[in-house]
Structure formats: C-alpha cells, structure tokens
Amino acid sequence: MNVDYGSYPKRTIFCIDMKSFYASCAAVALGLDPLAAHLAVVGDTTRSGSVVLAATPPLKRDFGIKTGNRLFEIPEDSRIRVVNASMATYLHISVQVTDLFHQYVPLEAIHTYSVDESFLDIGGTRKLWGTEWELAERIRNDLYCRFGLTCAIGIGDNMLLSKLCLDLEAKKRGVAKWTYDDVTKKLWPVTPLQKMWGIGGQLEKRLHRMGIFTIGQLANYSLDKLEKTFGVMGNQLYYHANGIDISELGAPILSGQISYAKGQVLLRDYNDPVEIKRVLLEMCEEVAARARREQRVGQTITLGVGYSKNEAGGGFHRQLTVPEPTNITMEVYGACLKLLSKFYDGSTVRKLSVSISNVYPDDSIQLNLFENDRPRKRALGYAMDEIRHKYGANAVLRAVSYTEGGTAKHRNTLVGGHKA
Known part of the structure; x- marks a missing residue:
C-alpha cells in the first residue's frame, strides 16, 4: 500500500523542547x-x-x-x-515562556504539551518573521537572552513529524526539519523501535515477535494484520510509521486513544498485600475523579504492577472489560482487585499504575435493574469531587490514606508530583 502524501495536510509545526x-x-x-x-x-x-x-x-x-x-x-x-x-517556580517560568511564544503566533496556535515542551503552528507568519529557520533561531535567541535557557526545535509537516524530528535529530543539532519527503530516509531506518515516539518496551516485544525490528518494516507491514493484532492502535502504528498524523494542534497525537491514567513510583518497596491495596484504592479514586471531571465513563480497566529491582524487576500489565462503563471508584477498584488476585505473584512492589479506557460520555450509562444504588454511588463521587475542588484535595480522603502505606495525603501537597 503506497501512501499518497498529497492527500494529507501539510503544515509547518514547531516542537520546542527546553533543554534540561x-x-x-x-x-x-x-x-x-x-x-x-x-x-x-x-x-x-x-x-x-x-x-x-x-x-x-x-x-x-x-x-x-x-x-x-x-x-x-x-x-x-x-x-x-x-x-x-521547585515545581511552582518551574511552572511559573513555563507560563512566561508561553507568553514569549505568543509574541510570534496566536494563542490558539500554541499547544503546551508539557512543562518544558510545546507545539507551535507557525503557518502564515513568514511575512512577519521570515522562514521557519529564521523564526526558530529568533525564538532560541529570545529564550536564551530573556531566561538564560536553551532549547531544541523540531520542524515538521505535522505534529508527529515535528516531535520525531525533535527527539531523533534536533536535540543533537539544535534545529532540524523533517518533511514527508524525509520519511523513507530518516524515519524508516530507525531502530530499536522504542526510539519511535509512542512505542514502549512491551509493544516493541510484541512487534519483534511479528518480525518487525525497524520503523520501515512496520511501515511496510500488512495494515490488515496490524489492525487485527492491535485494533485501532495497529492502524495508528502503520500510519505513524509512514509519518502520517492528522491531529489538530492540541489534540492527542495518538488521536482516539483517550484514557485516564495514574502511575506511581512508590517511595519504598511494598511487600504487604494490604498496603498495596491501600495505595491501589487511592489511585483508583484519583483516576475515577479524572474521568468524572470530563464526565466520561470507561469500560476497560488496566492495572500495572512493577516489581522491585531487588527482585530482578518484572511485573505485569493486564486489563479487564467490565459489564458496564463506569467512573465509580469502588467499581474501578473492584476490577483492579480481580486483576491483582489473578496475576500478582507476591513479589515486592515498587510501581503501580491504573487506567480507564474505552470511554463514553457519562450520560450513556445504562441503569441496572439489579443495582438500585448505582446512581447514588455515581452522585456520591461527583459530590466528593466538588468538595475537593472547593476546599482542597485533602478535604475528603478515604480512611486508607491515614494508614501505614497510604500516599495520597502526602502526594496532594506536591506540585507535579514534587515539592512546590
């Protein structure tokens, strides 16, 4: 299958990363x-x-x-x-950096991807600021003169190419550009697969078992087989390997992969199953609250457990599809307990992650004739969220957060997971 790049949008996107x-x-x-x-x-x-x-x-x-x-x-x-x-300081500077970007492009042309990384759509600015190369150098100079900070800028025909250009070339050179014409000679030779944005260790292993070791092999693999193996993710893997991304600025690059997740590296090794379950309940509360914040429910619950390096690492990621889409904390927690009971081997735990995916609007929840109190549970979750929003994250906590092993009370005092 040959990709017709002429049928896809061609823009000029900056992906800017503040070095260290x-x-x-x-x-x-x-x-x-x-x-x-x-x-x-x-x-x-x-x-x-x-x-x-x-x-x-x-x-x-x-x-x-x-x-x-x-x-x-x-x-x-x-x-x-x-x-x-000092996360509060870093966030303050990040806001000021965004203000600097706003001097060159409208706010709607800026997407803050993280504290230190942003996308800019610079289309239509040539008459004001010159070529993309000239504007990139202008931004780099302004950042250094005003903040004493250095940055790298990847330029691409879409968000994906600009991000890949940043990670694979611009971080070494300062400024680089990838277009659709560069896909075969710059993207396809990439190996190992984890160098490709969006491919992690577990996915890489699965692709290796399929005989895929370079991005070029992925780009030329059967689309039907990828979709059969990975579903919608297989479709995205194929098109991303060919440099195709139709995401609008500000949308997830992996469009359609909406989920609500929380991962945590524990402050110490946990080998008591009771303590593990306490932290797990806190995390389910946070993930469910994130889904409720956007009035979404999910039908697939994923639990990740990472074992301590003292036990040679390892762990598992498993998912469970529940009968009814949910954002009710105890239902999410119940699904996680089932996965924990089935796959946890008793090893010492250092990492946990929980996610809700396969999401739908909250108003799509079906009433269950055999669970009369489900609407009340749902309303209770929203009520707790409202109290926390008004009075602070620690205003309402579950009892497990006050026990040995609980982490939520401490984490709620942090900014971005670290001291303010």
Missing part, C-alpha cells in the same frame, strides 16, 4: 550558567534514594549523572550542586 529545563531554571536562579554548571535537581535532598529529576549538560557529560539516577549515585565533588525541585 528544571536543571537550567535552578541554575539560573542561583546565578549559574546552565551550560557550565554541574547541577542536579532531585525530589528530596534529605533522602539518599531520591530520584534525579534533571541534570545540567556538564553534569551528564563529566559525571555521567542523568535523569533517573539516585542521589546516592552523585559523586562527592565540590563542583556539583544538588538542589530540591
């Missing part, structure tokens, strides 16, 4: 040059096992310390500065 954003912001706040300072940002400087959230380029280059390392792995060296994360 947290570490750079922290360095600038201390009056240091991010490109010269050896600085690490960690979740909590008082905990030796705290994760390194960001590191300046010199720290990565000279000491091999990068995101994901632990505090105890940082060498004792007078040149190295270690600081706590």
Whole structure:
C-alpha cells in the first residue's frame, strides 16, 4: 500500500523542547550558567534514594549523572550542586515562556504539551518573521537572552513529524526539519523501535515477535494484520510509521486513544498485600475523579504492577472489560482487585499504575435493574469531587490514606508530583 502524501495536510509545526529545563531554571536562579554548571535537581535532598529529576549538560557529560539516577549515585565533588525541585517556580517560568511564544503566533496556535515542551503552528507568519529557520533561531535567541535557557526545535509537516524530528535529530543539532519527503530516509531506518515516539518496551516485544525490528518494516507491514493484532492502535502504528498524523494542534497525537491514567513510583518497596491495596484504592479514586471531571465513563480497566529491582524487576500489565462503563471508584477498584488476585505473584512492589479506557460520555450509562444504588454511588463521587475542588484535595480522603502505606495525603501537597 503506497501512501499518497498529497492527500494529507501539510503544515509547518514547531516542537520546542527546553533543554534540561528544571536543571537550567535552578541554575539560573542561583546565578549559574546552565551550560557550565554541574547541577542536579532531585525530589528530596534529605533522602539518599531520591530520584534525579534533571541534570545540567556538564553534569551528564563529566559525571555521567542523568535523569533517573539516585542521589546516592552523585559523586562527592565540590563542583556539583544538588538542589530540591521547585515545581511552582518551574511552572511559573513555563507560563512566561508561553507568553514569549505568543509574541510570534496566536494563542490558539500554541499547544503546551508539557512543562518544558510545546507545539507551535507557525503557518502564515513568514511575512512577519521570515522562514521557519529564521523564526526558530529568533525564538532560541529570545529564550536564551530573556531566561538564560536553551532549547531544541523540531520542524515538521505535522505534529508527529515535528516531535520525531525533535527527539531523533534536533536535540543533537539544535534545529532540524523533517518533511514527508524525509520519511523513507530518516524515519524508516530507525531502530530499536522504542526510539519511535509512542512505542514502549512491551509493544516493541510484541512487534519483534511479528518480525518487525525497524520503523520501515512496520511501515511496510500488512495494515490488515496490524489492525487485527492491535485494533485501532495497529492502524495508528502503520500510519505513524509512514509519518502520517492528522491531529489538530492540541489534540492527542495518538488521536482516539483517550484514557485516564495514574502511575506511581512508590517511595519504598511494598511487600504487604494490604498496603498495596491501600495505595491501589487511592489511585483508583484519583483516576475515577479524572474521568468524572470530563464526565466520561470507561469500560476497560488496566492495572500495572512493577516489581522491585531487588527482585530482578518484572511485573505485569493486564486489563479487564467490565459489564458496564463506569467512573465509580469502588467499581474501578473492584476490577483492579480481580486483576491483582489473578496475576500478582507476591513479589515486592515498587510501581503501580491504573487506567480507564474505552470511554463514553457519562450520560450513556445504562441503569441496572439489579443495582438500585448505582446512581447514588455515581452522585456520591461527583459530590466528593466538588468538595475537593472547593476546599482542597485533602478535604475528603478515604480512611486508607491515614494508614501505614497510604500516599495520597502526602502526594496532594506536591506540585507535579514534587515539592512546590
């Protein structure tokens, strides 16, 4: 099947990534040059096992310390500065960076993908700011002069290509551009598959079992077989491997893959099933609340459990389709308990994740003649959400959050999962 690129939208999209954003912001706040300072940002400087959230380029280059390392792995060296994360500060600077982008394009042409990454549709700006290359350099210069921050910019014919260009080329060169014409020579040779945005470890293993080891092999695989194996995801894998993405700016790149999820790396190893279930209930509460916030219900519940490295890692991700779409906390929790009972082998747990997918509008819920109290449970969830919205996340907590192993009370004091 040959792809007719002429039938797909061709825009000029920037994907802008702030290099080592947290570490750079922290360095600038201390009056240091991010490109010269050896600085690490960690979740909590008082905990030796705290994760390194960001590191300046010199720290990565000279000491091999990068995101994901632990505090105890940082060498004792007078040149190295270690600081706590200050998420409120980073968010404040991120807002100011968006204001800078707004000087060049309208707000509706900006999509903030994360605290340190944004998409810009620069179509129609050539007469104002010159070519895409000239505008990219102008933005890079402005960011450095105003904030002392550096960035990389991937330019593409759509959101996907700009993101892939950023990750696979622009982060090394500063600015790069990928068009539909570049797909066969730049995207198809990519291997391992995890270098492709949207392909994780488990999916890569499944593709390997199908004999797919490069993006080019994926792009030329049978579309029918991919759809039969992966459903709608197979369709997206095929078209993404061919550089096709019709998402509007601000929509998920994986359009149609709407879900509500929560993942958590636990502060310590959990080997007590009771404590694991306590955290799981808290997470189900949060995921269900996210679905209720958008007045959605989901029929597929997914549970992920990651085992401790002390037990050689491993774990499982399994899903269960429930009879009726739901956003009721205890129904989501009940599905997770079934999955836990079936697949958990008793190993020490360090990671948990819960998601609700296969979603529908909340008003599509069918009344069940055998569950007269279901509407009341649904209304109770919305009432609890309203109290939390008005008085704070800790205004209403389940009793498990006050027990040994509960994490919600502490996490609700954080911003972006870290100290404010």
